Amino acid sequence: MKKLLIILVLFFPKVLMAYECGFDQLVPGKTKKQLEELNIYAYGPEENGIFIYNINSFDICKEDLSKVHGLTINLFFKKNDLIKVNYENNIPNNSILFDIANNVYKLNFKRDQTKVLKKQPESYSLDKGQNSYFYLNVKANDNQREFLEIIDDTKIDELEKAILKSEEPKQ
Numbered sequence: 001m002k003k004l005l006i007i008l009v010l011f012f013p014k015v016l017m018a019y020e021c022g023f024d025q026l027v028p029g030k031t032k033k034q035l036e037e038l039n040i041y042a043y044g045p046e047e048n049g050i051f052i053y054n055i056n057s058f059d060i061c062k063e064d065l066s067k068v069h070g071l072t073i074n075l076f077f078k079k080n081d082l083i084k085v086n087y088e089n090n091i092p093n094n095s096i097l098f099d100i101a102n103n104v105y106k107l108n109f110k111r112d113q114t115k116v117l118k119k120q121p122e123s124y125s126l127d128k129g130q131n132s133y134f135y136l137n138v139k140a141n142d143n144q145r146e147f148l149e150i151i152d153d154t155k156i157d158e159l160e161k162a163i164l165k166s167e168e169p170k171q
Contacts, residue, residue: 021061021068023104026075028131028152030082035075042075048162051077068096076159083155089146097146101135105150109135130154 022038032042038060042053053075057068070091076084089097101107101124109124116122122137134149 020063021057023060023100026060026073026082026085026150027105028081028083028085028150028155032077032080032082035082040075042077046077046079048165049078050159050162050166053077070094071096078155078158078162081152081155083152083159085150087146087148092143095137095144095146097148098135098137101133101148105133107133107135127153132156 025035025038035042040053040055040060042051044051044053055073055075057071057073058065060073061068070089072088072090074084074086074088075082076086087097087100089095098109098111101109105128107124107126107128109126112122114120119139119141121139122135124135126133130153132151132153134147134151136147138145138147
């Protein structure tokens with residue numbers, strides 16, 4: 001049985017790591033209308049032209065949620081356009097976001113094995129097209145929190161200005 005599992009892992013890694021989720025559709029540049037195909041209906045009041053919509057992996061995954069059950073996803077919109085995606089994984093000892101970054105978004109991040117062995121925080125970043133990708137794994141003892149952020153570089157200034165404006169005291 002062990003030999004069969006080793007063969008499957010070596011020759012069919014994408015099959016074992018496949019997610020029946022629409023993660024690949026969650027990229028800046030998509031419109032609210034396009035995300036409706038994933039059953040994401042991101043409508044509501046905007047603040048300073050920005051709308052933030054929160055979803056769970058349950059909302060966009062079809063089967064075998066055991067691999068992705070700890071994910072929360074925040075979608076940031078400027079009018080109708082998705083400009084930022086934030087993933088967060090709170091499940092200890094589960095590096096699902098690192099797998100999603102490499103297998104879904106094809107980022108090819110390489111783990112710093114020294115940091116992994118010493119249980120130190122890991123962070124990786126990459127620019128791809130007009131998007132920037134940031135991965136962070138914060139560790140404390142045997143627990144960890146993972147983050148994956150995807151930002152449209154051409155619209156991040158607009159988002160930051162809107163966030164700063166919303167933090168200003170209301171008069």
